Amino acid sequence: MKAKLEVLSKDELDTIYQTALKILEKIGVSIEDEEIIKLLEKNGCKAGSNKIVYFPEKVIDRCLKSTPNRKGETTLCGRDPLKDVVMGDDQKYPYVISHVLMNYFEGLTDTYRTITKEDIRKFVTISDYLDTIDGIWMCTLMPDFKEMYTYCEYELAVRSTTKPVCVSSFEPSAIPPVYDLAAALAGGEEELKKRPLTVAFCEISPLTWNKYGCAMLKATARWGIQPVITVETPMGDTGPATFAGNIAQKIAELLSGLVIVQLLKEGLPVFFVVPLEVFDMRTAQICLASRGDYVWACAVGQLEDYLGIPIISPISPDSKLLDMQEAYELSFSLIPRILGGNKATVIHGLDQTHAINNELLLLMDEMMISVRRMLEGIDVNEETLAFNVLEEVAGKIENDRRSGHFLNQRHTLNWYVREHRPRRDAVIDKYRREKWIENGSKSFVERAHEKILEILKNHKPEPLSKEIESTINAIHKKYNIPDL
Amino acid sequence: MADYIESISEAVLKYDVELVKKLVPEAVESGVDPILIMNEGLSNAIIEIGDKFGREEIFLVELMIAAEACMGGVDIVKKIILEKKVDAVKPKGVIVIGTVEGDIHNIGKDIVKTLLEAAGFEVHDIGVDQRAQNFVKKAIEVNAKIVASSALLTTTSPNQKAIEVELKEAGIRDKVKTIIGGAATNADWSREIGSDYYASTATDGVKIIKKYFEDVGK
Numbered sequence: 001m002k003a004k005l006e007v008l009s010k011d012e013l014d015t016i017y018q019t020a021l022k023i024l025e026k027i028g029v030s031i032e033d034e035e036i037i038k039l040l041e042k043n044g045c046k047a048g049s050n051k052i053v054y055f056p057e058k059v060i061d062r063c064l065k066s067t068p069n070r071k072g073e074t075t076l077c078g079r080d081p082l083k084d085v086v087m088g089d090d091q092k093y094p095y096v097i098s099h100v101l102m103n104y105f106e107g108l109t110d111t112y113r114t115i116t117k118e119d120i121r122k123f124v125t126i127s128d129y130l131d132t133i134d135g136i137w138m139c140t141l142m143p144d145f146k147e148m149y150t151y152c153e154y155e156l157a158v159r160s161t162t163k164p165v166c167v168s169s170f171e172p173s174a175i176p177p178v179y180d181l182a183a184a185l186a187g188g189e190e191e192l193k194k195r196p197l198t199v200a201f202c203e204i205s206p207l208t209w210n211k212y213g214c215a216m217l218k219a220t221a222r223w224g225i226q227p228v229i230t231v232e233t234p235m236g237d238t239g240p241a242t243f244a245g246n247i248a249q250k251i252a253e254l255l256s257g258l259v260i261v262q263l264l265k266e267g268l269p270v271f272f273v274v275p276l277e278v279f280d281m282r283t284a285q286i287c288l289a290s291r292g293d294y295v296w297a298c299a300v301g302q303l304e305d306y307l308g309i310p311i312i313s314p315i316s317p318d319s320k321l322l323d324m325q326e327a328y329e330l331s332f333s334l335i336p337r338i339l340g341g342n343k344a345t346v347i348h349g350l351d352q353t354h355a356i357n358n359e360l361l362l363l364m365d366e367m368m369i370s371v372r373r374m375l376e377g378i379d380v381n382e383e384t385l386a387f388n389v390l391e392e393v394a395g396k397i398e399n400d401r402r403s404g405h406f407l408n409q410r411h412t413l414n415w416y417v418r419e420h421r422p423r424r425d426a427v428i429d430k431y432r433r434e435k436w437i438e439n440g441s442k443s444f445v446e447r448a449h450e451k452i453l454e455i456l457k458n459h460k461p462e463p464l465s466k467e468i469e470s471t472i473n474a475i476h477k478k479y480n481i482p483d484l
Numbered sequence: 485m486a487d488y489i490e491s492i493s494e495a496v497l498k499y500d501v502e503l504v505k506k507l508v509p510e511a512v513e514s515g516v517d518p519i520l521i522m523n524e525g526l527s528n529a530i531i532e533i534g535d536k537f538g539r540e541e542i543f544l545v546e547l548m549i550a551a552e553a554c555m556g557g558v559d560i561v562k563k564i565i566l567e568k569k570v571d572a573v574k575p576k577g578v579i580v581i582g583t584v585e586g587d588i589h590n591i592g593k594d595i596v597k598t599l600l601e602a603a604g605f606e607v608h609d610i611g612v613d614q615r616a617q618n619f620v621k622k623a624i625e626v627n628a629k630i631v632a633s634s635a636l637l638t639t640t641s642p643n644q645k646a647i648e649v650e651l652k653e654a655g656i657r658d659k660v661k662t663i664i665g666g667a668a669t670n671a672d673w674s675r676e677i678g679s680d681y682y683a684s685t686a687t688d689g690v691k692i693i694k695k696y697f698e699d700v701g702k
């Protein structure tokens with residue numbers, strides 16, 4: 001990855017980090033769990049009144065050191081190990097994970113409805129098919145799934161993809177069946193230790209681990225699950241409206257989670273999910289796609305490098321339709337993250353993290369091919385400078401006029417595809433107007449919809465083996481889960 | 485006298501918390517009726533600010549700070565009333581608010597609460613992650629006329645239905661009105677569970693509640 005946007009100097013990063021340490025040491029974190037408070041105290045933190053715990057720098061340093069993926073590789077494991085997402089310095093391009101949410105938006109008819117299991121299967125199947133999508137994140141909380149939504153979402157997703165599946169959860173009671181299925185998919189509990197399941201849960205800003213968060217911290221440690229600490233500090237709401245202070249607060253909150261994880265289970269890999277939200281003071285809504293997000297997105301890559309731990313920063317347009325606002329918010333959220341060197345991003349669909357849409361996956365696919373290419377930058381060498389070719393082309397003279405061009409040059413044949421990544425299956429329209437009319441005057445959404453139907457017809461995700469199916473049956477019986 | 489009422493209003497409109505706190509006791513000292521300060525000086529100003537926010541002319545932060553200025557003044561007036569044993573001003577209406585069981589999202593609920601308080605209602609906030617029984621218990625305890633609940637998760641909105649059920653069980657469903665809100669709710673859901681009102685924004689919610697209390701005359 002060559003192109004790189006840097007918006008913070010080393011000094012500025014140090015200052016922000018030092019402020020985060022000061023927040024942890026002087027303001028402290030409120031923790032609603034006696035056991036965790038005791039554990040922190042035992043390890044050198046100070047507990048004050050009101051369940052507030054103060055973290056000295058040396059405890060943080062120690063825990064950062066025992067985090068095995070820090071400054072190394074962080075892996076999201078897929079059913080197929082070849083499809084693993086391996087975040088680290090050696091990754092070739094930024095990863096993109098598609099996110100399943102609780103509503104589905106029908107692009108052709110502009111209708112909005114609660115998501116169904118069939119919608120999930122289709123969305124995950126398309127994500128499985130597309131090369132630019134590297135994994136799936138699940139959080140629908142579909143009422144059908146009752147108390148076992150984390151499990152149901154996990155099973156539905158792994159059935160339709162061999163790529164990594166991560167889940168968000170705040171229900172420790174739904175973890176055991178997820179663990180059982182993950183162990184079966186990994187090939188046993190020992191294997192699962194090496195290829196852990198990934199589960200995300202939330203801290204609560206400002207600076208609080210409530211009973212749900214604490215229960216999830218303990219559950220992940222208990223089951224050896226790779227925890228993803230999620231921190232949201234909407235600017236101007238539960239975090240300062242200024243970027244520097246907001247980033248410092250986020251870092252403090254993330255580190256507090258990391259410390260607890262390491263003290264509960266030393267050596268457990270951990271990483272972060274951080275939406276960059278702004279509280280919209282006009283509408284009183286928390287928006288992920290905003291000017292604040294675009295500014296800040298430039299810095300995420302630098303921040304994760306500084307901490308040595310990946311920060312996945314979800315992208316989520318606020319638009320309610322597949323319209324110009326949607327395209328604007330998607331691209332402005334995506335490009336600064338990618339150019340800033342962010343290792344991975346999760347893309348939600350539309351409507352403020354409330355809905356998904358299949359056609360949008362093809363827009364993301366197109367955008368990702370472009371941004372990956374942008375990252376590769378411009379190669380400058382004798383071949384690419386093309387002096388000799390130009391000399392030859394310009395040297396062709398007929399009727400006293402230069403008549404040469406590059407269309408028939410071997411140089412073009414060699415370099416057009418390499419430099420421009422053209423696609424024969426492009427959904428983006430490049431026809432002449434007459435031809436476009438002849439083709440039915442279709443919009444992007446209509447064309448994408450046709451392509452989606454084609455993918456769904458032809459792409460069959462790798463089915464689960466008979467053994468896994470029988471494990472699933474047993475899980476359903478044991479935990480009283482209906483077949484999905 | 486009119487000058488004081490006007491300056492207090494202006495101080496609220498200028499988000500000047502300190503000035504409000506300074507002017508209110510001064511006004512009382514110079515003989516202005518505390519109830520007039522409350523109803524004309526403070527209340528009118530915050531209603532005007534609330535409307536401005538509703539018309540999207542000002543930002544929420546301005547409204548919140550004005551509300552704080554207003555409540556600072558209200559607190560002082562209340563204290564003076566207590567000390568001077570003036571006939572207590574009745575609140576415009578008593579409301580219980582909270583976020584339902586299993587749900588810790590408090591941001592929306594807190595905005596609704598602040599706006600209601602600023603509009604002069606007595607609001608009892610029971611907090612987040614609260615069982616239906618707790619809404620009912622509090623409603624009985626404080627003799628509330630409105631039970632307001634917030635839910636942001638599709639998994640927790642059913643707990644708003646539980647509030648309806650519990651209110652019936654306690655035999656007070658016909659004595660209170662219920663209003664629901666939060667990202668996981670909508671008008672259909674409100675109809676389905678039989679809540680009396682639904683609002684998609686805090687300002688709409690306050691408008692509905694204001695209208696209700698005006699119609700029933702407290």
Ligand code: B12
Nearest residue numbers: 168169587588589590591592634637638665666685686689
């Ligand atoms: C901020 C946030 C959080 C914060 C909450 C911080 C806090 N102190 O409240 C944190 C990070 C802690 C959090 C946690 C979780 N969250 Co959350 N969160 C959000 C987010 C981004 C914004 C919510 C918000 O505060 N909006 C701003 C307020 C002002 O809006 P509002 O609540 O709608 O309120 C307005 C109106 O609705 C109205 N109103 C609200 N209440 C009431 C009540 C009455 C009576 C009236 C009249 C009006 C009214 O007035 C307000 C102003 O107009 C939303 C997504 C989004 N963009 O909306 C997800 C979202 C709600 N969360 C979601 C989820 C899944 C979770 C978690 C389960 C994640 C996890 N795996 O841990 C946990 C839940 C834990 C729990 N037990 O509750 C999902 C819900 C999905 C679903 N199917 O329901 C959402 C939609 C995001 C997503 N798609 O994943 N979350």
